[in-house]
Amino acid sequence: MTDRMVVLLHDDDNVAVTLRAVEEGEHVDVGGHRVRVLTNVPAGHKIATRDIAGGAQVTKYRQAIGMALCDIAAGEHVHVHNVGMPEHREHGRPMDDSPRPVRADARSDTFMGFVRPGGQVGTRNYIGVIASVNCSASVCHAIADAFKGDAMAAFGNVDGVVAITHQSGCAMPSAGDGIALLRRTLTGYARNPNFAGVLLVGLGCEVNQVGALAELLAPLDACPTRMLVIQDEGGVRETISRGVAIVQELLDVANRATRTVVPAARLKLGLQCGGSDGYSGMTANPVLGVAVDLLVRHGGTAILSETPEIYGAEHLLTARAASSDVAERLLEKLRWWERYAAAGGGELNNNPSPGNKAGGITTILEKSLGAVSKGGSSALKAVYDYADAVRECGLVFMDTPGYDPVSATGQIAGGANLICFTTGRGSVFGSKPVPTIKVATTTSLFERMRSDMDFNSGPIVDGSLSVEEAGAQLFRLMLSVASGQKTCSEVNGMGDREFVPWLQGAVM
Known part of the structure; x- marks a missing residue:
């Protein structure tokens, strides 16, 4: 052909x-x-x-x-x-309501992970310094920066200290969807198994109080959690000094953790694509789909997201939904996005981006058909709201924007302990505390950005590698990265500033 x-x-x-x-x-x-x-x-x-x-x-x-x-x-x-685009289109419907079988793999592949007290498994071992509000962001970064370089020499089992900061937390209603979504995202990060401990830092007068976050975390069997309030500590310098001392204590505890053998079923993989091109739906995305099917057969979980970027291809997901309820929940998310875009005077076809179009993608339908292939052929088991804790095994969907940092943030808040990110134009995305595997669509991109790309699916284009063979290789790489092999974004120090929660509601 x-x-x-x-x-x-x-x-x-x-x-x-x-x-x-x-x-x-x-x-x-x-x-x-x-x-x-x-x-x-x-x-x-x-x-x-x-x-x-x-x-x-x-x-x-x-x-x-x-x-x-x-x-x-x-x-x-x-x-x-x-x-x-066609003037009118109807969303796809499931073909029937019979359950979709999932073939179990006879073997059980493993990786080396950090088993947490609550039973979750981390692929990394970080300490997090989490801001409740933008007003405490600089203090959080100052605390985390105290543990750069030689300061971590004594903590060989810890991957680092990362500041999780954002641009919200105040000038918003004290109740309602906006603050509930922000708190769900922040507490989701705090309980991600890649964190061995967290320090929550607030200013003191903000709407999003650290005490409220701590109360939400208390019943969830989360990792060790400490709190600081800048106004109570006496100011910036005092808070930084106290914060450094607290993180030191958390590091002492985290350093006692060691990797142990765990089944591949303990992986929760977030699926991302960004900077797509005309090859994305031919190479990287279907390769990731093969790897996803392997993970699902091992009992693991894969989280497909970016709702605006399945628009036009949703019928491929509803046709294999585990039930009509799951299919209808996905369709309702798409209908919400249509209303949301229209309310702002836009439409879902404002995607593809200029870079996507330069790479050969013409419409959102074309992009979506390629993007959906990241989910492989497994049954769609559940549909989650943004940043909800993902509890179902197998292929699931999380409602997120198409903007990669916002989408990945929701997946990590939902429990993803690994991200796999396909790209045709070249993304340099990282996502501490969760490692990101970058999959290049072409050999030319892989060679041009060799220090940023982890996997080359380009040999599929020249026929030297099949999609199935490449998918099996990518699955093995996932297990290696989950066991501690550093990704390019980790080697390059990327991922400290990519926490971007989905902000909703009025800013007042």
């Missing part, structure tokens, strides 16, 4: 994807017939394999990704200039 210039993903498709830039006048072999290139087409973009009438569907992955805005001749570049 491929030659050195283009790939046709399915015989029913009327577009193919270029493997390199092709120029006007060249000829390409597509699906057994020869097509003359009528316009220059960049690498990763689409070329019409046959004539497409104006108003007809443009198909890729055997799915509609848009409609032709005019007649498109075979050999033409197919992109935003001649393809648009």
